[in-house]
Amino acid sequence: MKVSGIFTTQTAELGVLIILAQPALVNQLMQLQGEDTSKVDKIGVYGNRTTPLTVQKQHQLADRINKALPKDSKAHAVTGQSVRDEATKSTQESLGFVQPLILIFAVIALFVGAFIIANTFTMIVRDSMRGYALLRSVGASPAQVFFSVVIQALILGVIGSVVGVLLGWGLIELIDWGLSKGGFPLSGSPTPSPTAVAVGFMVGVVVTVIGSAIPARTAATAPPIQAMNETMNPEKPVTARGWIGAGMVAFGALCWLLCWLLAAKKVSWAWLTTVGTGWLLCLGGVCTAGGVIVLAPALVTGAAKVLGWLPSRIPGDRHAGHAQHRPHETSHRQHGRRPVRGRGNRQLPERARLVNARLGERYDRRQSSCRLCARLRRALAIRLAEGRQ
Template sequence: MLLPQDVALATFAPDGLVSQLAVYGDGGDGEDQDALVASVDAALTSGGTDVATGAVEVVTGAQVIEENTDAIGTVLGFITAFLLVFAAIALFVGAFIISNTFAMSVRQRMREFALLRAVGASPAQVFTSILVQAAVVGVVGSALGVAGGLGLVEVLRAALAGMGMELAGDLPLDAASVGVSIAVGTLVSVVAAAVPARRAALVPPVEAMRDDVASPEGSLRRRLVVGLALTAVAGAALALALLRPDAPRAATLLGVGAGAAVLAMLALAPVIGSAVVRALAWPFVRALPPMGRLARGNVVRNPRRTASTAGALMIGMALVGAATVIAATTQASVADVVEQEVDADLVLRSAAVGIPAGAVADVQALEDVAAADAFAFALLPVAGPAGDGGPGATAVVVGATPGTFGRTMDVELVDGDLGRLDAGLAAVNETVAGDDWQVGDTLTVTSSTGTHELEVGAVVSSQGIGGSVVVNSDVLDTYEPPQAQIIDTVFVDGSGGDVAALREEVASAVAPYVVVSVMTSEEYVSDLADQIDQILVILYALLGLSIVIAVLGIVNTLALSVIERTREIGLLRAVGLGRLQLATTVTIESVLTAVFGTAIGLAVGVGLASTLPTLFADQGLSRLAIPWGSLLAMLALAVVVGVLAALWPGVRAARLKVLDAVSYE
């Protein structure tokens, strides 16, 4: 949106103050920017502006571009790391599908491998032949994946351009990036196929003389031992983290415990699969006796295959369950913080970077407003008494309107006296102070106006002000000019009248500033919850990728299972099983597999996420909230996923010709 300069200034900067000005020389592109900076410096100095203190800084356009590029690079660096984590999850989930596919393929081709061994092929040759197949699958799949990713980026660019957010520049794609992507995909495919390839390589040549070569399932004892060992490691790590949440390595122990718990889940899945599936199949057996019983038998018949098929879904749903609990816990904790610490009738927030100072002055001037307490902040280097940067080398220094605490905001006093803020001292949140900063210590604050000494007058415990050093607003003004501060929130208290009328009056006062929102405490909580939901939507979108891959794995396994059981299906059809009954049986198998993976994954994810409030209570997670409704909805969604995944395999099974199926070898 473009506005005339006078309209923009009147709307967004009615106080006449702006954060930056762009200056263009008249010398064209070849003009010396350093010389232009010197000219502007001289003009400002002659006009009475003290440039030396840093309150106003003049920089070249090249410096601005470099600073913005570095800032964007920092943000995108975090996003890149975030996306790489989910790419690793997608590869891990995809490896399950590849391994399961090759395991079923090897199982069906055991006679072929035995014949190869009988005519002289060595185990190494059989092993290598399967790995070569896996490598071909990896190369083709990775190439298609890269092409699909580029296509998706172009679709997103077109969609953003349609919304007025066109992305400039070309895609930063080079041969190295493509090569690394294809190499990683191929390596994952080869590694995933190694275990099935080993089983094929070790088939005895004498098996070629038999009509039917069986691939006996090994004992699950080893999986049980490994799973129990991992469970013990997970339990020990989580117990240590929960018993000593303030220990320096508590978060590391939590990560180790969570990783061990997920691996234990995957290891124990075949062991517990039969019992869990039998329980899940009970309604189908009772409601649809022949189809339910057949489906249960097919799923339980090969617990390793069922666990591998459901394993991808377990991982995805464990992450979804954990994310859902974390989001609900965060929202509940935020609501508790606002309820306990905010004692204001209205809250002002900005839809832009900050609230204009003029808006605060206009609200304070209203007759029905008893107090309008603003919180302005600046990010400044703060050194502790030892001069080594203390617990936080760069801290959020908050300037609060004098008298705020005890009037519109209540915080827990740990030590000292909040009244000493009026004497120019600071209140330090205990999450910043730790054991290093005490009442009476002197902090060193470095700002654009120089270096300042600041004495700690109180230590408080507050989630509302976060990890901050709080001073009165007039003290912060001596550190940074008001235009360099950002007013984040304003708490408004009325003089005892109707809150609805007060809201209309405040809304009218801030209407010229456009970007200021007036909310009640309940709406303030809802606004913060909406921000969490927006982050959660992005998280769910990324996790949806792993779930889509897991669903494709179920489809793939069912399709291969139909091929593997072609003769069995023909015999069932010959003795009277109808096409619809057969398709229903396949659908129940798919639903049981999907619900099994979802239930186990959610149980593990919710269990791990439930430990977070104990460890991170100081960071704001003060109350555990488990959204049972959302979790039940995910289980219901698993049923839908199972039905959809069974459509193609079910139709394929129903269309098999009885005579051809019976004679199939």
């Protein structure tokens, strides 16, 4: 076989390699593969070699061919538009799960992003709680403290949204390039529309601001006297939160069970068929992810007891109950009261350095508390003087 040339087509062939050859050679190759060469599945008939026919002319051509065929013939002519519609419908049915799956991942990503943002700002606010309480003590209003945290979140949301839009655009271009190389080019342009860019940007900013709202409220409601306390934020009961999270997880599992029953055709409920598997998958994923996030803090104490059971059997003064208290303060008290001892002389210098470091931390903390008290006294004296005037 000799290659006489290379040709191209204007339509995407989905990675198919097309070879044009003489009918005798094609029949010979098909017979070698064990295929029947006496029958063909489809025959393409073109009414015009250069200009595509309209739908009306396609129907006229199909009717002419059907009239010319024998009455007992199993073959029949259909229009090219009907073939394309059938292929499109088949493709949509086979790939119908892709859009709900992408929607599920998008919603879960929003929830996880909001949780990470809220956790980050919670740690930032917890670390800076004395500073916010000091601002409250010198006259800052709760609204000023609240908006100071929200403005930080707004700036980070704008920067993160811009970076996210650019990364998403680059990912689309990369996917388009990969599909084109594999013979599956996209029909549309990979460049996102201004509406898509604006929606993505606004969603990123709004999620960031919402995620920082609760930590900002915690900072705004901090009492001024808390600036002099060693304990920053007392732990709140999580029993109600645990029940809410467990309910969300159970509801998400129920949605997934209904989705499986609908997909496996185990039930034929009309309302379930109307809802569809896509919405059930999406709702189940959102409720399960959100429920795990809400339920996790309620499981920390029990998990600490279970995981700390084996280490508690090891001889020593460390036990699992330390995880339920303030580990830093407990370690300070223990190192301050425990004498320096060890199994050998090699451990003595290390323990001495540890005790020295702990004592230095205590001294620095006391010095900072004294300076903070002095600042509060000066601020209160200034306010009293202003009130007398």
